[in-house]
Amino acid sequence: MNMVPTIGIETHVELNTNSKMFCNCAVVETENPNESLCPTCLGLPGALPVPNLKAIESITMLALSANCSITKNGMFHRKNYFYPDLPKNYQISQFDLPVGVNGSLEIILNETKETVEIERVHMEEDTGKSVHKGSGRIDSATSTLLDFNRSGVPLVEIVTKPVIKSSKEAVSYIEELRQLVIDLKISEGKLEKGNLRFDANISVAKESDNELGVKVEIKNMNSLRSLEKAIDYEIKRQTKLIESNEVIIQETRHWDEDKEVTSSMRSKEGSADYRYFSDPDLPNMILTDEFIDNIKKTIPTLPSQKRDKLSETGLSNSESNYLSKSEEWIYNLFLETQKLTNDTKSTFNLITGELQGQLRKAGMEKLPEWLTSEKLSEIIKMINENKISFTSGKEILTNLIQNEMSPSKYAEDNNLIQDNDSDEIAKIVKNVIDSNKEVVERVKDGEEKLVGFLVGQIIKSSKGNINPSIAKDLLLKEL
Amino acid sequence: MNVSNLSISEISNLYKNKELKPSEVYEEVFTNASLSESIIHAHLKLFQDEATEASKLSDERYEKGNPLSDIDGIPIAIKDNINLKNHETTCSSKMLSNYVSPYDATVIKKLRNNGVIFTGKTNLDEFAMGSSTENSAFGPTKNPWNPEHVPGGSSGGSAAVVSVGSAVASLGSDTGGSIRQPASFCGVVGFKPTYGTVSRYGLVAFASSLDQIGPITNSVEDAKILYNSIKGHDPLDATSIKESLVEIPTDKNAKVGVVKELMEEGISDESRKEVEKTIKLLKENGNKVVEVSLPLTKMALSIYYLIAPAECSANLSRFDGVRYGIREAGSTSYEMMENTRAEGFGEEVKKRILLGTYALSAGYYDAYYGQALKARSAITKDFENIFKEVDYLISPTTPTPAFKFGEKTENPLEMYMSDLCTIPANLAGIPAISIPTGLSKQDMPLSIQLMSPARTDSSLLEFSESIEKLLSFNQRTSLLEDMK
Ligand SMILES: [Zn+2]
Numbered sequence: 001m002n003m004v005p006t007i008g009i010e011t012h013v014e015l016n017t018n019s020k021m022f023c024n025c026a027v028v029e030t031e032n033p034n035e036s037l038c039p040t041c042l043g044l045p046g047a048l049p050v051p052n053l054k055a056i057e058s059i060t061m062l063a064l065s066a067n068c069s070i071t072k073n074g075m076f077h078r079k080n081y082f083y084p085d086l087p088k089n090y091q092i093s094q095f096d097l098p099v100g101v102n103g104s105l106e107i108i109l110n111e112t113k114e115t116v117e118i119e120r121v122h123m124e125e126d127t128g129k130s131v132h133k134g135s136g137r138i139d140s141a142t143s144t145l146l147d148f149n150r151s152g153v154p155l156v157e158i159v160t161k162p163v164i165k166s167s168k169e170a171v172s173y174i175e176e177l178r179q180l181v182i183d184l185k186i187s188e189g190k191l192e193k194g195n196l197r198f199d200a201n202i203s204v205a206k207e208s209d210n211e212l213g214v215k216v217e218i219k220n221m222n223s224l225r226s227l228e229k230a231i232d233y234e235i236k237r238q239t240k241l242i243e244s245n246e247v248i249i250q251e252t253r254h255w256d257e258d259k260e261v262t263s264s265m266r267s268k269e270g271s272a273d274y275r276y277f278s279d280p281d282l283p284n285m286i287l288t289d290e291f292i293d294n295i296k297k298t299i300p301t302l303p304s305q306k307r308d309k310l311s312e313t314g315l316s317n318s319e320s321n322y323l324s325k326s327e328e329w330i331y332n333l334f335l336e337t338q339k340l341t342n343d344t345k346s347t348f349n350l351i352t353g354e355l356q357g358q359l360r361k362a363g364m365e366k367l368p369e370w371l372t373s374e375k376l377s378e379i380i381k382m383i384n385e386n387k388i389s390f391t392s393g394k395e396i397l398t399n400l401i402q403n404e405m406s407p408s409k410y411a412e413d414n415n416l417i418q419d420n421d422s423d424e425i426a427k428i429v430k431n432v433i434d435s436n437k438e439v440v441e442r443v444k445d446g447e448e449k450l451v452g453f454l455v456g457q458i459i460k461s462s463k464g465n466i467n468p469s470i471a472k473d474l475l476l477k478e479l
Numbered sequence: 480m481n482v483s484n485l486s487i488s489e490i491s492n493l494y495k496n497k498e499l500k501p502s503e504v505y506e507e508v509f510t511n512a513s514l515s516e517s518i519i520h521a522h523l524k525l526f527q528d529e530a531t532e533a534s535k536l537s538d539e540r541y542e543k544g545n546p547l548s549d550i551d552g553i554p555i556a557i558k559d560n561i562n563l564k565n566h567e568t569t570c571s572s573k574m575l576s577n578y579v580s581p582y583d584a585t586v587i588k589k590l591r592n593n594g595v596i597f598t599g600k601t602n603l604d605e606f607a608m609g610s611s612t613e614n615s616a617f618g619p620t621k622n623p624w625n626p627e628h629v630p631g632g633s634s635g636g637s638a639a640v641v642s643v644g645s646a647v648a649s650l651g652s653d654t655g656g657s658i659r660q661p662a663s664f665c666g667v668v669g670f671k672p673t674y675g676t677v678s679r680y681g682l683v684a685f686a687s688s689l690d691q692i693g694p695i696t697n698s699v700e701d702a703k704i705l706y707n708s709i710k711g712h713d714p715l716d717a718t719s720i721k722e723s724l725v726e727i728p729t730d731k732n733a734k735v736g737v738v739k740e741l742m743e744e745g746i747s748d749e750s751r752k753e754v755e756k757t758i759k760l761l762k763e764n765g766n767k768v769v770e771v772s773l774p775l776t777k778m779a780l781s782i783y784y785l786i787a788p789a790e791c792s793a794n795l796s797r798f799d800g801v802r803y804g805i806r807e808a809g810s811t812s813y814e815m816m817e818n819t820r821a822e823g824f825g826e827e828v829k830k831r832i833l834l835g836t837y838a839l840s841a842g843y844y845d846a847y848y849g850q851a852l853k854a855r856s857a858i859t860k861d862f863e864n865i866f867k868e869v870d871y872l873i874s875p876t877t878p879t880p881a882f883k884f885g886e887k888t889e890n891p892l893e894m895y896m897s898d899l900c901t902i903p904a905n906l907a908g909i910p911a912i913s914i915p916t917g918l919s920k921q922d923m924p925l926s927i928q929l930m931s932p933a934r935t936d937s938s939l940l941e942f943s944e945s946i947e948k949l950l951s952f953n954q955r956t957s958l959l960e961d962m963k
Contacts (some may be wrong), residue, residue: 039582043797045575047684050717078793080839082810089796118546144812146801193712275839277848280688280790282717 001243002207005166005235008119011177011198012192013057013156013187013358014126020124020152022049022092029193033147041152043087048281051076055123055154056099058186059143060295062156062286063100063121065180065302069096070292072324074285076123080275085128085146093157095276098122099285106304107176108321116173117161156186162201162212167231171224174198176344179303179325182324191223200231204238204248214248215237219264230255234262268413306331322352329366330356335372341380354394358401370404378407387468389459418467425458425466429474443479453477482507483644483955488700490647491549494541501537501552504647505596506528507553512645514962519621521630521639523569525599530554535598538845540594549577550708551594556646558637560607561692562681563587563882570683571615572605574798574805574823577916584681585716586650586692586709587782593708598646601636605825606795607657607685609633610897613888614827622885623956628881629896631661637695638665642956648696648705652682654689655783656876656901658866659913664863664881666915666956668947669695670940674908675720677706678713683842684794686787687718689905699914699947703940710936720774724934727870728940731765736869739772741900750875753916753925760949762868771865771872775858775947779903780895782858785838785851786906791837793827802942830891853907862907863932872930876899877912880923900928908928910936912943916950937955 019026023040039047052249077095100121104376105112128151136140164170177198188195197405198221205213218234221227224300241248253262303324310320313335323331330351338347355376359367371373379396382388388396388411396407411417430464432454433440443450451472458471482490482504493499512525539554546552555793557563558572562580564587567577577679583591590597604614612620612635620635622628625641630639634651638661641649643716649657670693678691684690694705712717737758743752758768800806800819807822809815824832838847865872877900887894906909911930919925929946931939 025666042802044581044803045568045570045578045682045797046560046580048680048718050715080793082794082799082817084799084801087797088793089794089799113946141812203637206596263608273841275836275841277839278843280686280718281684369683420585456539464846469599 001216003204003235003239003242005165005202005204005238006162006212007166007170007203007231008162008169008201009160009173010201011158011174011196013062013158013177013181013189014195015055015154016057016185016187017052017054017058017154018176018341019052019054021052021055021123022152025152028149028170029081030149033315034143034149036149037354041087042148043089049092049279051282051285052079054153056285056287057295058154058184058291059099059121059123059156061184061299062181062293063103065184066100066103066118066119066121068100068103068104068121070100070286070287072239072289072292073097074099075286076279076285077276078438079124081272083127084144085130085141087128087148087149087151091124091127093124093284099287104305105173105176107169107172108307108317109172111317113174113317114169116169116176117163119161121158122154122157124157126150126155140401147294156311157244162203167228169236170231171228174224175325175389176303183303184298187298189247189276194222197222198227200227200234202231202238204235204242204244213242214250216248216250217252218255219252220257220264223346226255226257229260230262231238233260235261259465281325285479294392309335311367315348318382319348326352333367333376335374337376337380341371341379341384343380343384346380346384347377350376350393352396354397358394358398362401368401368404373401375400375407382408382411386418386470387411388418392418425471425474427460428458428461428466429478430470432461433475433478440479482534482647483511483697485963486698487550487647487696487704490553491551494552496892497541497857500534501530501596502534503553503770504552505534505598507901508598508645508647512640512641514959515623515643515645518626518642518958518962519623519630520618521620521641521643521645522556522635523571523602523617523636524567524600526566526597530598534588534822537594547592547594549707550590550704552596554596554640554647555590555705556600556637556640556649557587558603558651560603560683560685561587561650562595562683563600566600568683571601571603571612572823572825572828573616574801574819576805578804582681585678585713586592587681589709589711598640600648601634601640603636603657605691605828606683607633607652607654608789608827609830609927610656610660610697610894611882611884611887612636612661613884613900614643614825615688616825617626619884621928622881622923624666624881624959625880627883629664629884631664631877631881632655632831633661634695635661635664638662638667641665641667641695643958644955648701649707650690650692651683651692651771652697652706652952653901653905654685654691654787656898658693658695659676659876659901660898663876663913663915663926663928664924666703666926667695667697667956668699668702668915669693669913670706671705671904671911671935672710673720673731673910674905675718676724676934676936677712678711678716680713680715684790686790687794688790689783689787691905698825699912699940699944702912703937703944706936706940720934724937727931727935727938729938729945730857733766733868733871735761735766735768735871735873736771736865737768738776738872738874738879740774740776741874743783744876745878745899747879747926748947749880749919750878754873754875754927757916757950758928761946763826764945764949768873769869769927770954773858773861773865773903774902775861779853779858779906780899782851782906783898783902784834784856785847786855786947787833788831789838789848790833790835794837795824795828795832810859859905860908862903862909866932870931874928874930876900876926876928878885880919880921880925889945896918899926904930907933909933910939912939913944914947914950915952917952919952
């Protein structure tokens, strides 16, 4: 029996506006509770909401970038439910007229381009935070502390259609969305800070059924790792139930990070009726053509556009994907250096491997200003022309990160220029063969992995000035 | 000097000419309040110390010849659903009986900047839901004309204090007639401005799309002065309008329509006769008066009792005992919230929350709330069309003069009927005013209502002033004289 999982993801993105969605309170990052409050975000009697224009610009930019149709005459609705950290006991959200509908995001799954269809993109306000003492849940807490700093912070909710087929695809989608909001500069996009929070709707059905199975919502996944594990767990759980002809209950389940299982939340939400109605405190959200056009003008190069550009250099989809999700300066450095070297592979490897690794080791977040694409291409060219070994290239890079200097001059000053004179090398090869007779015999008997050992010996006796591939060629010829 | 017979502009001129001091006027209205409160219970709180001090500061400003405005030193009472910093805002509810507001409503800020003396907070039907103040958790207000009669509601306290002279003017709020109906019952002027011309920021919401703050005064001129000092766009209220007011004829060229449906069944002869009397005066004045029909007004009450409760069901959700107000213990957070709401809200409030919750529920929304919204826009359209033919509309303010206590508490539908003539203006968002016209056989005040197109507030007030002159009714309640 073939089982088909279907996944839809709802993501909340916290915008990086200075002030909250409906009041002038600053959005703060602090451990001190209840520091940034006013009558509006505390739900005091008589206080009214006034929409944050910056947030509406941000969501419009996101919706446009996710290829959505924009609702020009939208509105805010009240979503009614009682919860102690929801000050008004309704959340200002959007219902049937969200800012964006019917969009899509391109993602790279392994080496393939896939499209994740987006159902809607809407604006809402965040709730406060509850800290339940005595237990993690409201029902069994001995006391609950409330912090309203987060209350009213602007959130964008992005809902996909039920089109995702695997946990890997789900992770890839979140990575893409995260990069998008970072590139658009509308959110910090930090998962560990809760800037992106996601719920997954998962159903499993027999392939022959031609319709979706019973939908189960999973909450409380706060990392990509837990998203992946929770989806895999849930697919397995539902598959097992179907195979043993048991009933799957439509419910909300909680991902237990420690036990790595989902468990039923027994929440009242299953039967929740949010009684949505348009918020009479807020006029309709009219997005004029002029407004939309102005937003369009400010949209930077999107991750998918970056990938298209990268692919033109000959990078594979996954390599392009990697660079499209790297920092802006790495992306630019690659393109500039590649242009100079015209060697995509070496440029990609040196930047994403050696350079990024060394910077990380040195605790540096950015390149020193003297480390230009010209200098980098100089190193790559020297390696490619067999003037220096890759090891020497690494050494030059290490020094270049610390000091401004010329890579070729450094190579000369430090005797890194390789001896490419075959006669000279042949002598060394011969010496190595003579002094390692036993090993040579074993290579001849088929122990090919010992070739590496011999090459190593050759390089050692040349003090690193022999190009390993030339050494290997000569060695094999001799044998 | 008997301040009660003076208008705001007369008082203001006496202040400027140094013939009268704000502290003297305040002292007189405070004396009136101390005398009348035991009978009519119109105030929930008197700010004696604070107001005395404010009046003395105002004295000094006039002394130096630099008052803050033309209403500097005018004692004004505030309905207790409007927030005044560092004072209780109870909304006449047990729920908020201990709630002290940390901020000023926009209208309060404006009045404060103009040097007004706040005399105290006035009684209302709990959360402004009612037509008699009988729904106040702190006991009803009595009508100063006859304490056996209700003062109307929900701004019953605000109307009664002006009527009896314990404030020169007051602010009320009007969701379905809550300014005009009590003004009518108490023989004073009540004005509900165009929706959005006065900021709602700081007014505890009952039904956000209908609520509007407005003045209750002794004369139309006073209403105009007070309205001009509280109106204007407010960046804190997203529904407040930026457009300026428009003008329509206010002289004998003004064309008046009599709303047929508001002169028919359900309207007492006494109320109807006041309209007829006014029509006669208008015609003599040279104004053209025609009968017009607004058939949908017959549905206004039904529409209102879907929209207002629906909005209130969400607006009043925030009262849960979590952050402020009273709190009733419970073994879980939810139980605490349930117990608090069960204890904190009165019967009428609960009834309307239930009604609204039901109207918004899945499966019922389309039939009830959705339908009501459609009908509301149809009524608004009807008004727009009728105002292409006439400049103003005239009707009674209330179907009957003030009724007696308990008379309608057993029959909520009859109670709701008392807002029959006032609700349409809230649904359409247009301005409307109640002007006293005379007394009933039982010596209770009678009135007429005038309505005009949206944003013609200034014209409506000007036209009303001329009608007020034609009517020349200026009788006051004799409650205080009887007591003295
Ligand atoms: Zn705030």
